[in-house]
Amino acid sequence: MIYCSNCGQQVTYRTPPDDDRPRYCCESCGAIHYQNPKMVVGCIPQAGDKILLCRRAIEPCYGKWTLPAGFLENGETVADGAKRETYEEARARVDILAPYALYNICRVNQIYMMFRAQLKDHNYHAGTESLEVKLFCESEIPWEDIAFRVINATLLQYFTDRPSGHFAFFMGNIE
Amino acid sequence: MIYCSNCGQQVTYRTPPDDDRPRYCCESCGAIHYQNPKMVVGCIPQAGDKILLCRRAIEPCYGKWTLPAGFLENGETVADGAKRETYEEARARVDILAPYALYNICRVNQIYMMFRAQLKDHNYHAGTESLEVKLFCESEIPWEDIAFRVINATLLQYFTDRPSGHFAFFMGNIE
Numbered sequence: 001m002i003y004c005s006n007c008g009q010q011v012t013y014r015t016p017p018d019d020d021r022p023r024y025c026c027e028s029c030g031a032i033h034y035q036n037p038k039m040v041v042g043c044i045p046q047a048g049d050k051i052l053l054c055r056r057a058i059e060p061c062y063g064k065w066t067l068p069a070g071f072l073e074n075g076e077t078v079a080d081g082a083k084r085e086t087y088e089e090a091r092a093r094v095d096i097l098a099p100y101a102l103y104n105i106c107r108v109n110q111i112y113m114m115f116r117a118q119l120k121d122h123n124y125h126a127g128t129e130s131l132e133v134k135l136f137c138e139s140e141i142p143w144e145d146i147a148f149r150v151i152n153a154t155l156l157q158y159f160t161d162r163p164s165g166h167f168a169f170f171m172g173n174i175e
Numbered sequence: 176m177i178y179c180s181n182c183g184q185q186v187t188y189r190t191p192p193d194d195d196r197p198r199y200c201c202e203s204c205g206a207i208h209y210q211n212p213k214m215v216v217g218c219i220p221q222a223g224d225k226i227l228l229c230r231r232a233i234e235p236c237y238g239k240w241t242l243p244a245g246f247l248e249n250g251e252t253v254a255d256g257a258k259r260e261t262y263e264e265a266r267a268r269v270d271i272l273a274p275y276a277l278y279n280i281c282r283v284n285q286i287y288m289m290f291r292a293q294l295k296d297h298n299y300h301a302g303t304e305s306l307e308v309k310l311f312c313e314s315e316i317p318w319e320d321i322a323f324r325v326i327n328a329t330l331l332q333y334f335t336d337r338p339s340g341h342f343a344f345f346m347g348n349i350e
């Protein structure tokens with residue numbers, strides 16, 4: 001941030017009075033521009049003993065496999081955001097089963113919230129951000145070609161929990 | 176948003192190509208300014224059969240009681256944010272026990288994440304944003320003077336769950 005989005009003048013980066021960390025402050029109109037983490041929401045779409053992965057058609061990690069997930073939009077619930085991303089990336093319709101995992105990725109100011117979900121039918125296909133979309137059983141997961149560490153962690157946790165049938169809400173950090 | 180924070184020119188509000196909703200777009204430098212929900216993190220600090228509430232010294236809801244909570248900051252985990260807010264508002268140190276409730280407040284683009292927490296000692300006192308800080312048992316909760324509906328909902332859920340000793344992670348919407 002270089003210019004004030006409210007009045008167009010240059011901002012300074014300083015700690016306001018009564019605050020304890022630097023913010024982008026406009027000395028012209030007085031606006032303080034707070035910046036906060038963004039939520040990424042997604043799901044593990046399951047169908048029988050398989051789960052649906054998407055192969056990315058965009059950077060970063062072009063060609064790698066991922067779970068459907070993306071930035072939560074204004075005006076939507078976390079569950080609705082996860083369903084929307086699943087439709088956008090995999091053209092798949094899901095029922096959200098339960099919140100499953102929250103990951104802090106402090107380095108990039110992102111909080112991931114992943115749900116378990118049930119695929120409603122098999123009418124899925126690649127959305128514009130995916131090269132292909134495919135169901136995998138555990139032994140087929142392309143562990144060497146997973147797009148992001150947070151997706152790897154989510155999948156590992158899922159396959160660790162699955163034999164017990166007990167999926168407690170999980171919280172973790174991606175360093 | 177009126178001006179581009181990147182180049183200082185006026186932005187327009189339109190749907191970019193390959194997108195499905197309007198964004199603040201700079202026609203001068205090409206920047207697209209996405210706006211996303213913010214996370215509010217807080218906790219229910221417990222000590223024996225009592226919980227700690229803060230009476231607000233700031234608007235909105237000046238003079239009303241609330242649980243310690245506030246906006247998650249860049250670079251911190253959701254649990255660390257909840258601990259920080261508890262210290263800022265109640266000068267209380269807590270151990271986070273477990274994530275407890277997530278509330279979508281779509282109308283104001285906020286996602287609340289509340290934790291159960293254990294008060295570490297009784298050296299708490301009002302921070303600058305609180306008039307007073309006090310332990311309440313269930314029968315003493317000032318239900319008529321709770322600051323926000325999301326706090327009311329969190330407290331109701333907590334006292335509903337407490338007799339069973341089983342606090343499953345809960346997700347709800349504040350309309």
